[in-house]
Amino acid sequence: MTTDPPMLEIRKLSKSFPSVRALHEVDLTAYPGEIHALLGENGAGKSTLLKTLFGVQRPDGGEVWFEGERREFAQPSDALAAGLAMVHQELSLVPQFTAVQNIVLGREKSRGGFVDWSEARRRAAASLARLGFDARIDVPVHRLSVAQQQLVEIARALAVGARLIILDEPTASLTTQESERLFELLRRLRAEGRAIIYVSHRLAEVMELSDRVTVLRDGELVGTRTRAEIADESELVKLMVGRDVAALGVRGEPGAAGEEVLRIEGLSSAEGVSDCSLSVRRGEIVGLAGMVGAGRTELVRALIGADRATGGGVWIRGERVHIGSPAEAVRAGIAFLPEDRKHQGLVLHMSAASNATLIRPPRRHGLLDRREQREQTRALLKRLNANISPDYPVGKLSGGTQQKVVLARWLKTSSDIFIFDEPTRGIDVGAKGEIHALMRELADEGKAIVMVSSDLLEVLGMSDRVLVMRRGRIVAELDRSAMSEEAIVHHAAAT
Numbered sequence: 001m002t003t004d005p006p007m008l009e010i011r012k013l014s015k016s017f018p019s020v021r022a023l024h025e026v027d028l029t030a031y032p033g034e035i036h037a038l039l040g041e042n043g044a045g046k047s048t049l050l051k052t053l054f055g056v057q058r059p060d061g062g063e064v065w066f067e068g069e070r071r072e073f074a075q076p077s078d079a080l081a082a083g084l085a086m087v088h089q090e091l092s093l094v095p096q097f098t099a100v101q102n103i104v105l106g107r108e109k110s111r112g113g114f115v116d117w118s119e120a121r122r123r124a125a126a127s128l129a130r131l132g133f134d135a136r137i138d139v140p141v142h143r144l145s146v147a148q149q150q151l152v153e154i155a156r157a158l159a160v161g162a163r164l165i166i167l168d169e170p171t172a173s174l175t176t177q178e179s180e181r182l183f184e185l186l187r188r189l190r191a192e193g194r195a196i197i198y199v200s201h202r203l204a205e206v207m208e209l210s211d212r213v214t215v216l217r218d219g220e221l222v223g224t225r226t227r228a229e230i231a232d233e234s235e236l237v238k239l240m241v242g243r244d245v246a247a248l249g250v251r252g253e254p255g256a257a258g259e260e261v262l263r264i265e266g267l268s269s270a271e272g273v274s275d276c277s278l279s280v281r282r283g284e285i286v287g288l289a290g291m292v293g294a295g296r297t298e299l300v301r302a303l304i305g306a307d308r309a310t311g312g313g314v315w316i317r318g319e320r321v322h323i324g325s326p327a328e329a330v331r332a333g334i335a336f337l338p339e340d341r342k343h344q345g346l347v348l349h350m351s352a353a354s355n356a357t358l359i360r361p362p363r364r365h366g367l368l369d370r371r372e373q374r375e376q377t378r379a380l381l382k383r384l385n386a387n388i389s390p391d392y393p394v395g396k397l398s399g400g401t402q403q404k405v406v407l408a409r410w411l412k413t414s415s416d417i418f419i420f421d422e423p424t425r426g427i428d429v430g431a432k433g434e435i436h437a438l439m440r441e442l443a444d445e446g447k448a449i450v451m452v453s454s455d456l457l458e459v460l461g462m463s464d465r466v467l468v469m470r471r472g473r474i475v476a477e478l479d480r481s482a483m484s485e486e487a488i489v490h491h492a493a494a495t
């Protein structure tokens with residue numbers, strides 16, 4: 001970190017909503033040539049802080065200073081024009097546009113009255129090359145993987161020439177290799193004198209990358225520490241949650257697995273799944289590991305009928321079943337928590353109660369019983385330690401609380417099989433521990449659980465067995481004696 005004046009100063013920033021104080025006199029500084037991590041549980045105020053900084057929301061009090069001048073950004077485009085850029089966790093690309101079109105969107109250069117697409121392509125290619133982007137840049141981005149789309153988001157920020165870049169959970173959809181490439185890039189940007197604000201729930205990344213760390217809790221500043229002042233990750237956890245949290249994702253020694261509940265044989269799909277077979281017993285957590293694009297999500301989507309199966313079969317409790325749609329999967333006793341909870345797991349404009357009872361809403365005399373709906377939701381959310389009103393819109397909840405609402409829906413059913421696809425992606429350390437505890441509780445109750453995760457520590461800590469996928473196939477099965485990070489990476493990355 002340089003001895004220059006701060007590039008960004010946030011002074012005593014406050015913001016309240018009806019019945020909620022989101023921020024209270026929060027301070028934050030970012031210097032040229034530093035990576036500054038911003039931490040806090042979901043609901044701690046990080047998103048509100050960034051939204052007020054970028055003009056999405058107006059603060060109730062406080063000041064923002066950028067490069068020595070007091071600034072009041074009325075909208076995100078004002079912040080962008082001033083030299084601030086943000087890469088959001090939820091992708092904000094135009095799906096039908098190409099990578100080139102997304103990167104230069106709003107900043108197209110013209111020649112002779114027409115957009116100079118050759119120049120646009122050159123600029124976009126240069127930004128993407130810095131990230132090691134290896135996909136076509138002239139196809140609609142919806143045809144790219146989530147990881148590739150994330151890299152386009154980052155390239156768009158670089159193309160602006162921003163002097164301060166904020167990254168919100170940038171590695172949530174990246175492989176280990178892609179994350180390391182990003183870290184190298186951030187270090188280069190730091191060396192060039194840019195300021196980086198790095199928001200992440202992955203504490204190992206924070207320890208590796210950051211020069212300083214600021215922690216928020218319940219809308220207030222807990223403190224700012226230099227990296228040298230932080231002994232280990234547990235110290236960060238304690239600052240974030242205000243208490244010691246046990247090691248996350250530790251499954252412990254499982255009891256003897258019960259009868260086989262789920263078996264698939266030779267399952268294939270048009271989405272790239274090829275001849276996959278697996279079985280899961282009562283009380284067992286089976287992890288699905290592999291690189292991004294290995295086919296893990298596609299496998300579970302074929303299993304629940306979200307993607308059309310082109311071969312193979314599914315057996316539940318020894319009986320072959322045909323699952324042609326997610327509704328048929330529900331009737332067969334399968335609960336599915338999707339990777340993209342916002343778009344595939346929730347109806348964002350509806351309340352927590354409506355979402356939690358979406359599959360089996362309580363009825364009285366043929367009509368929805370709203371009082372019973374609220375009572376059922378309160379009981380479910382209490383079990384999940386989610387202290388929210390049943391009437392609160394889920395679109396305004398933090399990621400961790402949204403995941404709990406999805407879980408509440410399935411707890412209301414009599415499902416024997418639970419499929420968790422990236423269950424703790426983008427979720428803070430406290431909520432992650434609670435979801436892990438619930439998964440262990442479900443397994444102890446005799447549920448059969450399949451867990452897809454890109455977090456190898458989560459896979460190793462939670463799984464009784466691990467199946468490794470590569471190019472749409474299951475290429476290895478590892479029991480607890482054979483499970484290790486090295487073994488999983490070896491099978492996942494082998495050629």
